Amino acid sequence: MGEEWFRHVFLRHCGPARPQVRLLDSHSSHEVVELLHLAWKENIHLVALLPHTTQELQPLDKVVFGPFYKTYSRACAEFMSARTAHIVNKATWPKLN
Secondary structure, three states, rough: HHOOOOOOOHHHHHOOOOOOEEEOOOOOOHHHHHHHHHHHHOOOOEEEEEOOOOHOOOHHHHHHHHEEEHHHHHHHHHHHHOOOOOOOOOHHHOOOO
């Protein structure tokens, strides 16, 4: 899957200038020999980040999405604990505070 994306999406849009550097997270789809060979052949240097480091390097995850997720999770938990029949879906989502 990672090699297909690299070949059919990344290489089509990365432009002709070489060498290039591509940062990768530690997802297992990036650990494919074919992807590594293709990157080497295309003169693209791959830099794999250590696990659990990408969230520290993405400001929106820390400043926007992280706090939103925590607040949303807390609101869902409070809503569902009010009654055992409460679930969060399209109909009940607007009732979250």
